[in-house]
Amino acid sequence: MSIIEVDRLCRDFSYYEKAEGLSGSFKNLFARKTMIKKAVSEVSFAIDEGETVGFLGPNGAGKTTTLKMLSGIMHPSSGEARVMGFVPWQRRKDFRRRISIVMGQRSQLWPDLPALESFDLNRAIYEIDRKEYRSTLDELVELFGIAEQLPVQVRRLSLGERMKMEIVAALLHRPRVLFLDEPTIGLDLISQGTIRDLLKTLKGRFGTTVMLTSHYLSDIEDLCGRIILINHGVVVYDGPLSGVNEALADRKTVRLVFSEELPEARLASLSGFRSRDKNSAVFDVERAGVRAFSRRVLDELPVIDLTIEDVPLEEGIARLYRGEAPRG
């Protein structure tokens, strides 16, 4: 049985339409139109224990909302889910003791106190046995290399150091399920890399099931064996990262370089034309038609270089966002 099971989860939000300008503001005083946004729409998936799953999608896609429902923060509008057998939004104490959530934009640490104090508070809150707490803490401190920052006020730490502390605080009680919401957002590239490395090591060490949301592809590439792509509240893809390309493998990108600059109209007359830059042009071609396309192009145009590539991963994902249906 999977450790996380989600069945047709939905979450709607109602909001008020704001009309433009001053007269609009006056109208709003008396009658406001209520709009419904379907943030999460019939989302279903299952995650096994020990998996690390990436939840990828643009802003507003519904990934954070889904995470909030699975951690019990929000009630769904409809649908069911079970995490470790618990219904998350019933918020049983036993459930809360076995999960953890780290949100990139918010902190659970007291800003004016050293991180160590917040850790100690968590020890009490999660009723961690003192010896276990000590050994877990020591292990994490060594792993993260934060021994020196422990007695420093959290607000004086750099963003990267703070995020490390957040993750440590979230792991002290050895949760079985860890939710990470945009953990590397706002961090510089080096810190992002460090956090990623740490999470990779943790994966092996603690066997925690991890659900990670991000809109940085590199987070996902590094850490997750499996990704779930979500856009406009709907799951667009669920499977291994490598599968994304296969899903789009019916198309190839053909890059051409010419000996002279060609008029756009001429290039546009060929189907699949995408873009042009001085002497070069890019085309989208169906895999089956690549050969025919190449022959035609070599015949008709002054081509000096021709490259046939797979659609790049970023591009592939962007297309899935836009709703181009994956094959198969």
Add this chain to the structure above:
Amino acid sequence: MSQMEYRANFVTGIMMEAGYLFAKAMYVIVAYSAGKRIGGFSPDEILVFVGSYVAITGFYAGAFAMNLFQLSRLVQDGSFDLILVKPVNTQFYATFRRSDMGPFFFDTIAGIVMVAVGLVRSGIGIDLTLVLGWSFFASAGAAVGYALWIIPMTLVFRIVRADAIAGLADTFWDFNNVPMVVYGRVGQAIGVFVIPIFVITNFPALFALGRLPPVWFAWGIAAPFVFGWIASRLWRSALVHYASGGN
């Protein structure tokens, strides 16, 4: 959950309470200046009422007021989410997270002094029974006050700018600045049994003055339990509608 803040905050907290005490004391000034008995109570006896009010305000201001006002911000920026996932009673954790010991001690001491002065000037002897009884009804009153506060605060989960609600409810707290007898029989009945705001500070004062009738005596014991239960249920059901602010 109590955390001592900086010394600076401690001092400014006390200064704020001093400012508020000044505003509250104005009603005592009026009582003495008017020079006549109000609702059957002498100015000294009114001092006992206002003193009880000040003392219990200390519990409110020190123990949980700051958390109530911050609750709105926590909900808005999404930090409340992180509180929701912790395996502790969310209501108590959110409302007692931080305490301000400065206002608590200042108000409690100032209030007790006012009560003592009022009693002495009224010629009422202060014995152990009086102290215990006053303390008991003051604590029970504080509990009722806490429960009554939770009820409007549950709106914070539905309305974005709910810090204004805290501000509004705050003004109703001031109804206890004068003895409840001022509000007439109907007013007293509503304020004792329906929305038991008067129970909070009037009962300990009435007990100390030896004028707490048996029905009210019993109600003073029962009210904290009744309203504590109501508050807790409302909080729980409000959380079901929580839509989580921020992104």
Add this chain to the structure above:
Amino acid sequence: MAEPGFAGKYAKCVGTGFRAALEYRVNFFISVAGAIAPVVIQSALWVVIYGDDPASSFFGFTFQQMVAYTVIAQLVSRLVRTGFEYDVNWDIKSGSLDRYLVKPIGYFGFRLFSFIGDKIVQTIFMGVLLVLAVWVLAAALGFAVSAGAVILFVLALALAFILNFLIFWCVALVGFWLTEIGYLFEAVRIVIIAASGGILPLAVFGPRASSFLSLLPFRFTIQFPTEILAGRIPPSSVLPSFALALFWALALAALGQAVWSRGIRRFAAVGS
């Protein structure tokens, strides 16, 4: 040296303050609803104090005058209330004051005109409430308001806005030196409101204290407009009172300017 589009810039601030105020109408309504408690408490108190003899006089007020004062002062006090000092303090503390200094718009002007925009909306609502209040007072207590009083009231109110803004502008500027002053604003506000006659009329403090307090600028933010509307200011005192209010406005503006230049220098040197 006229800045191009000066009027347009500040007009925009008024417009933005106006729109923001409409958005936060819930807040404003609730703050007005906060007037209910003191009015009820004090009215109940006056009923008991004046008891069976409403014509008797306490602190120079008859029962009718006292209740009228209570109601009107509570409404006026909420109307003139400021809140921008927290924003100013935040701008100083966080250093984001920089943002405004690099813009071709005076920070003072920005704050002042946003405040005015805010107040225009609130005045409209409060105007309705005041009319209602006066009507109820007239019906219940025979309280009467003359047309002349209303005109003078509007003038006094305009001055009250400016004065209250200037007072709290000066208070806010202390934030250049004391960064944690935000926490003190509430205490300062309470005392200023008390000194303005916003809790109880200044007469309650006793004859000597209240004459002294009447010379200070605070009285002109709440007590003076209220008493003008209630017709309690004798005609001979009207002009001298306005003159004194004007004097304070100029004095506070000058003080504010002096403190601002000092403060800005410090801000630029020290940062946040």
